[in-house]
Amino acid sequence: MLYNQPSPLEVKVLTRRFGLPDSQSLDTYLATEGFQGFRRALEMKPEEIIGEVMASNLRGRGGAGFPAGMKWSFVPRASSKPKYIVVNGDEGEPGTCKDRLLIENDPHQLIEGMLIAALAVGAAAGYIYIRGEYRRLIEIMDRAIAEAYRKGYLGENILGSGLRFDVYTHSGAGSYECGEESALLESLEGRRGVPRIRPPFPAVAGAFQCPTVLNNVETLCAVPAILRDGGAAFAALGTPKNGGTRLFCLSGHINKPGVYELPMGFNLLRMIDEVGGGVWKGKKLKAVIPGGSSCPILKASECDLAMDFDTVAKARSMLGSGGVVVLDEDTSIVSLATRVMRFYQHESCGWCVPCREGTTWLRKLLERFHAGHGTLADIDLMGDLARNMLGRTFCPLGDAAAMPMISYVEKFRGEFEEYLNRTPGGPLGRVTIDG
Amino acid sequence: MTFSPELETRLETLMRSCPPGREASALIPMLLYAQDETGALTSEVVEEVARRLGITPLQADEVISYYSMLRRRPAGRHHLQICTNVSCMLRGGQELYGHACKRLGIRNHEVTADGEFSLEEAECLGACSWAPAMLVNYDYHQDMTPEKLDRLIDSLEKKH
Ligand SMILES: Cc1cc2nc3c(=O)[nH]c(=O)nc-3n(C[C@H](O)[C@H](O)[C@H](O)COP(=O)(O)O)c2cc1C
Numbered sequence: 001m002l003y004n005q006p007s008p009l010e011v012k013v014l015t016r017r018f019g020l021p022d023s024q025s026l027d028t029y030l031a032t033e034g035f036q037g038f039r040r041a042l043e044m045k046p047e048e049i050i051g052e053v054m055a056s057n058l059r060g061r062g063g064a065g066f067p068a069g070m071k072w073s074f075v076p077r078a079s080s081k082p083k084y085i086v087v088n089g090d091e092g093e094p095g096t097c098k099d100r101l102l103i104e105n106d107p108h109q110l111i112e113g114m115l116i117a118a119l120a121v122g123a124a125a126g127y128i129y130i131r132g133e134y135r136r137l138i139e140i141m142d143r144a145i146a147e148a149y150r151k152g153y154l155g156e157n158i159l160g161s162g163l164r165f166d167v168y169t170h171s172g173a174g175s176y177e178c179g180e181e182s183a184l185l186e187s188l189e190g191r192r193g194v195p196r197i198r199p200p201f202p203a204v205a206g207a208f209q210c211p212t213v214l215n216n217v218e219t220l221c222a223v224p225a226i227l228r229d230g231g232a233a234f235a236a237l238g239t240p241k242n243g244g245t246r247l248f249c250l251s252g253h254i255n256k257p258g259v260y261e262l263p264m265g266f267n268l269l270r271m272i273d274e275v276g277g278g279v280w281k282g283k284k285l286k287a288v289i290p291g292g293s294s295c296p297i298l299k300a301s302e303c304d305l306a307m308d309f310d311t312v313a314k315a316r317s318m319l320g321s322g323g324v325v326v327l328d329e330d331t332s333i334v335s336l337a338t339r340v341m342r343f344y345q346h347e348s349c350g351w352c353v354p355c356r357e358g359t360t361w362l363r364k365l366l367e368r369f370h371a372g373h374g375t376l377a378d379i380d381l382m383g384d385l386a387r388n389m390l391g392r393t394f395c396p397l398g399d400a401a402a403m404p405m406i407s408y409v410e411k412f413r414g415e416f417e418e419y420l421n422r423t424p425g426g427p428l429g430r431v432t433i434d435g
Numbered sequence: 436m437t438f439s440p441e442l443e444t445r446l447e448t449l450m451r452s453c454p455p456g457r458e459a460s461a462l463i464p465m466l467l468y469a470q471d472e473t474g475a476l477t478s479e480v481v482e483e484v485a486r487r488l489g490i491t492p493l494q495a496d497e498v499i500s501y502y503s504m505l506r507r508r509p510a511g512r513h514h515l516q517i518c519t520n521v522s523c524m525l526r527g528g529q530e531l532y533g534h535a536c537k538r539l540g541i542r543n544h545e546v547t548a549d550g551e552f553s554l555e556e557a558e559c560l561g562a563c564s565w566a567p568a569m570l571v572n573y574d575y576h577q578d579m580t581p582e583k584l585d586r587l588i589d590s591l592e593k594k595h
């Protein structure tokens with residue numbers, strides 16, 4: 001299913017089968033160059049496969065943008081332990097709604113991506129961890145996996161190559177933190193989603209303490225095209241060091257919200273105006289959250305930039321998970337900050353003190369401020385608290401809460417100050433209804 | 436404690452998907468699928484799942500308390516989760532949630548007296564581009580408005 005009209009500006013690599021009749025079926029997949037990348041990979045040496053992925057400049061779509069080929073190269077092939085491919089389909093970052101489309105519309109593309117990764121690192125099994133709310137997608141994935149087994153694309157002696165590879169789905173049960181890779185692995189092993197200390201990294205000791213490739217759904221979905229058409233062709237679609245296309249999720253105050261596949265480096269203002277149809281109701285742009293709620297906010301004046309990992313990082317934010325949230329001129333940053341912090345406080349796993357206490361303090365402070373009981377000193381305190389969390393938490397959830405908070409206070413300090421002299425609530429009304 | 440044959444098959448598949456000796460890894464999906472059938476993770480259900488995995492009920496409990504979808508008490512027959520996180524908030528998610536509270540006469544994590552409906556203010560459901568979004572059990576309803584929500588609740592009430 002597609003939930004929004006495509007845009008003529010899209011470059012469809014990962015989404016090329018979206019909207020085809022029976023796009024979930026193996027027949028449709030095979031009729032549209034499916035498994036050609038895998039067939040090529042079968043004839044290559046593992047280092048050649050990894051070399052192709054490196055040449056593609058594919059970087060992780062889960063948020064951090066780590067080069068996928070390099071991650072694969074860290075897996076110790078010589079290790080006698082079993083190796084695993086783990087797919088991160090937790091999709092919990094607010095603003096992000098793309099992995100579900102890839103699973104729903106083209107599940108075999110993900111299977112093929114996993115198979116190629118398996119060849120590259122010598123893995124014999126893979127787990128697709130999908131958030132519990134996506135039950136219907138787990139069902140779609142399970143059906144696709146069963147079909148792939150029936151037709152010889154999974155299981156023993158795949159396509160007569162002697163390769164054995166098994167794939168399983170694994171449901172989450174409601175936890176943002178379980179999208180963090182080490183917490184995900186804990187959850188995969190049947191425990192609370194509490195992060196692990198690193199090193200060792202998953203490449204060395206991941207699932208069941210065995211060498212593991214852990215990638216986002218979209219990252220692995222890009223791999224079949226890379227092997228099929230070559231890493232260089234994929235790289236050429238994007239900007240230097242930022243290969244290919246990615247699925248941008250436009251949401252918020254925009255005329256045509258939706259998920260669009262665009263080349264890396266697409267200009268953000270053009271994305272809003274030409275792909276998304278501009279800010280809604282003829283209003284002016286106030287700010288953009290460029291890559292999910294964990295990313296520092298960009299003021300409208302900072303939005304004329306190329307959407308690739310490096311350019312957005314230079315603007316002191318992050319490309320993150322591709323969730324582009326557009327805010328119009330009437331948006332209350334105080335309301336936004338309050339809701340965002342409530343989320344991080346709710347999702348903090350409670351394991352480490354700076355994150356558990358930091359998010360709790362910030363939430364309380366912001367809720368009090370939002371309710372109209374704030375003081376000037378509170379504004380500094382918010383920034384100080386967040387800066388004291390930064391880099392001091394056990395996993396990056398603490399940073400994910402602190403970084404946007406710091407940006408709100410730094411970039412919209414005037415608005416916080418003004419808020420002190422105003423009736424509480426703001427145009428977005430009350431943030432907290434209860435609980 | 437007996438489960439339906441479908442659930443039995445599901446639980447076996449889940450246990451078989453784990454490496455040998457690591458069956459306890461299947462705990463979370465097993466609890467969730469069991470809960471879907473039994474309505475809640477009562478002590479009886481938890482003890483049964485724990486027994487199969489060779490862990491203590493306390494170990495299972497520890498896990499249940501962590502995950503927001505796992506619950507000890509039943510939700511309503513129609514469990515409504517309404518997202519009020521950023522993208523939904525910007526397009527009326529909070530008003531939608533407030534409307535649901537009024538219409539159903541319940542608040543967060545409560546169940547209507549007849550057990551038909553329960554409500555939860557949800558974090559991002561992964562439907563941000565089609566906001567505001569909500570779930571009824573496992574089914575998504577997107578681009579919602581209070582009017583659409585009323586019609587949805589009407590149709591669920593009729594389904595009795
Ligand atoms: C709190 C937190 C939540 C995360 N949630 C997700 C998620 O839902 N999906 C995802 O793919 N990555 C998520 N990540 C990033 C993962 O830790 C990891 O970097 C990623 O899955 C690696 O895959 P990639 O290299 O293909 O991007 C999250 C990270 C943090 C710190």
Ligand code: FES
Binds near residue numbers: 518
């Ligand atoms: S913010 Fe509501 S679905 Fe993502």
